[in-house]
Amino acid sequence: MPQISLTVNGKPASATVEARTLLVELLRDKLHLTGTHVGCDTSQCGACTVQVDGMSVKSCSMLAVQADGANVLTIEGLVNADGSLHPMQAMFREHHALQCGYCTPGMVMSAIDLVETHPEGLSEAQIRHGLEGNLCRCTGYHNIVKAIAAAWPLMHDKALPVAAE
Amino acid sequence: MYDFTYAKPATIADAARALTGDAEAKALAGGMTFIPVLKQRLNKPSAIIDLSALGLAGIKLEGDKLVIGAMTTHGAVAASAEVKKAIPALAELAGNIGDRQVRYRGTIGGSLANNDPSACYPAAVLALGATIKTNERSIAADDYFQGMFTTALNPNEIITEVHFPVPQNAAYTKFANPASRYAMVGVFVAKTAGGVRVAITGAGQNGVFRHAGFEAALAKSFTPDALNGIATPADEMNADIHGSAAYRAHLVGVMAKRAVAAAM
Numbered sequence: 001m002p003q004i005s006l007t008v009n010g011k012p013a014s015a016t017v018e019a020r021t022l023l024v025e026l027l028r029d030k031l032h033l034t035g036t037h038v039g040c041d042t043s044q045c046g047a048c049t050v051q052v053d054g055m056s057v058k059s060c061s062m063l064a065v066q067a068d069g070a071n072v073l074t075i076e077g078l079v080n081a082d083g084s085l086h087p088m089q090a091m092f093r094e095h096h097a098l099q100c101g102y103c104t105p106g107m108v109m110s111a112i113d114l115v116e117t118h119p120e121g122l123s124e125a126q127i128r129h130g131l132e133g134n135l136c137r138c139t140g141y142h143n144i145v146k147a148i149a150a151a152w153p154l155m156h157d158k159a160l161p162v163a164a165e
Numbered sequence: 166m167y168d169f170t171y172a173k174p175a176t177i178a179d180a181a182r183a184l185t186g187d188a189e190a191k192a193l194a195g196g197m198t199f200i201p202v203l204k205q206r207l208n209k210p211s212a213i214i215d216l217s218a219l220g221l222a223g224i225k226l227e228g229d230k231l232v233i234g235a236m237t238t239h240g241a242v243a244a245s246a247e248v249k250k251a252i253p254a255l256a257e258l259a260g261n262i263g264d265r266q267v268r269y270r271g272t273i274g275g276s277l278a279n280n281d282p283s284a285c286y287p288a289a290v291l292a293l294g295a296t297i298k299t300n301e302r303s304i305a306a307d308d309y310f311q312g313m314f315t316t317a318l319n320p321n322e323i324i325t326e327v328h329f330p331v332p333q334n335a336a337y338t339k340f341a342n343p344a345s346r347y348a349m350v351g352v353f354v355a356k357t358a359g360g361v362r363v364a365i366t367g368a369g370q371n372g373v374f375r376h377a378g379f380e381a382a383l384a385k386s387f388t389p390d391a392l393n394g395i396a397t398p399a400d401e402m403n404a405d406i407h408g409s410a411a412y413r414a415h416l417v418g419v420m421a422k423r424a425v426a427a428a429m
Contacts, residue, residue: 002171019171019213020203043201044344046266055240055269061200062270065171066215110265132346133264 004068008033009077017064024048024059026067027074035075035105039135046134049106050074056113058133075105078112087154088112088147097147099138107134111148112155121161122152166203173215177300177323183214184321192216192323194236194275197267221274221325226251229331235274235324243268252293254335254353254428258285261339263346274324280372282313282403283347287373289337290327292353292364298326313372332357336427338420340367342407349408350416354424360384363421368402368413379421387429389422 005014008031015030027033027050036059039047048059051073078086085093088108098104114130115122122130127145136144152160174180184190189211193199202208221236224245231251233242242248243260262268262276262285276286277297290297290306297304300323309317318324335355339348348367355362361383363376382391397417402410 018168020166020168022166022200022204041204043197043204046264049266056266057269058266060204061197061266063171063196063200063213065173066196066217114265130265133266 002065002068004065006067006069007071009072009074015064019063019065021064022060023050023052023057023062023064023067023072026064027059027072033074033076037102037105039102039106044133044135045103045106046110047103047106049109049134051109051113054113054116056110056133073109075108078108086112088115088151091147091151091154092144095143095147095150097139097143103134103136107131107136107144110134111144111151115148115152115155118152119156122149124149167206167209169210170212171215172212173218175218177219177221177325180214180216180219180323181300181321183212184323187212188320190214192278194278195238195271196275197263197271198275198279198281216274216323219323222272224248227328231255231329231331233273233327233329235277235326236272237274238269239263239271239273239276240265240268242273251331252329252335254337254355255289255293255329258289258337258339258353261285261341261346273327277309277327278316278318278324280310280314280316281347282369282372283342283345283349283351283367285337285339285348285351285366288348288351288353288364288366290329290364291373291375292355292362293329293332293335294355294357294359294362295330296328297324298328299324307375310373313370315372330357334428336424338424338427340416340420350413350420352417352420352424354383354421354428356387356428361387363424365397365417365421368397368417370401370403374401376417376421383425387425389425392418392422392425 037047039045043061050059191210193213193215221234223234239259239262248256295306333356337353339351350368351366353364363379366373378395397414399410399414402413404410
């Protein structure tokens, strides 16, 4: 069986996996990082979204062997050393951007990537387009969009420009 | 998922050899269709040959051709300043495939090798008259697409690059299925040196196709109104739970007019 080594949340990790093992199975079953959720079996819901080398990917649609040598960030890796929340997590709480919470880890991981890759600003339309890979069945998205817009100034340390849509 | 062996060869020759030596081996590009297919046990490969270490990602302008490496992701095409400048319609198309996570991993080569009848890229490749380069030969778009999930590729052949002639004008409009983001109907219109070309995806029973009626009308007058009254045969359209054949035939006309308006 393939032996792989990768970095997960800043720490080295290695495991022996089957070739068919999915990245999400490695994270949850072998590394016991159960914050990453599996919400569907069709690669559509995005609850399993993590960052691989800085890019948000659905960890149910990537083999663990494909992540050999990669730098993986999961929801567990966001919290600051002093235990305080990442600004995106804080804004999800502030704006009540979750109800049951099942989709939340994937939403937060996608949202962070979305904000980080839009330093020029982020309109509501861009946020909604950017969230198409993450399904939520209870909040109706509205507060999630608000939370992401509220996290943008905190992550970029400046006011969010008013978008010309 | 059934188990398989996994290899990530470092050269195209090694990858081709691995695929040639084992009839049940399959190539893996971005995996955004293939891995979900494996999860559903719809395919049972003996070996997966990962193409990600072959150096096939990249975008460059070569004379009047835009050259996109087979392993270039949709996200990279959408964000590319070169693509936006040379063929903005192609960047826009790539930026609306699937969702953000899919665009980070899905590739142009994978999309073309799979030739899903609702995929976006086949419409661009056919309408722009692109050339598909493989490790063995060059294939013209008009010869490449051979029906849904069927292409001119040999089982062990690997797409390396896609060469797009830069058109005078082009636009792509998609009526997306709201759940999958695949095209219910997608229309790519291009004014090229060889005339007007119109390719339709998502609608036809045999996958992507050129619309001869629309092309003839637009060659005379490149305006949305030129398409008035030009029929799309419903008996050649797909019918499924998302829309009847007649609905799709009508939608082809509507989306084509929007594409022409956007390309003018």
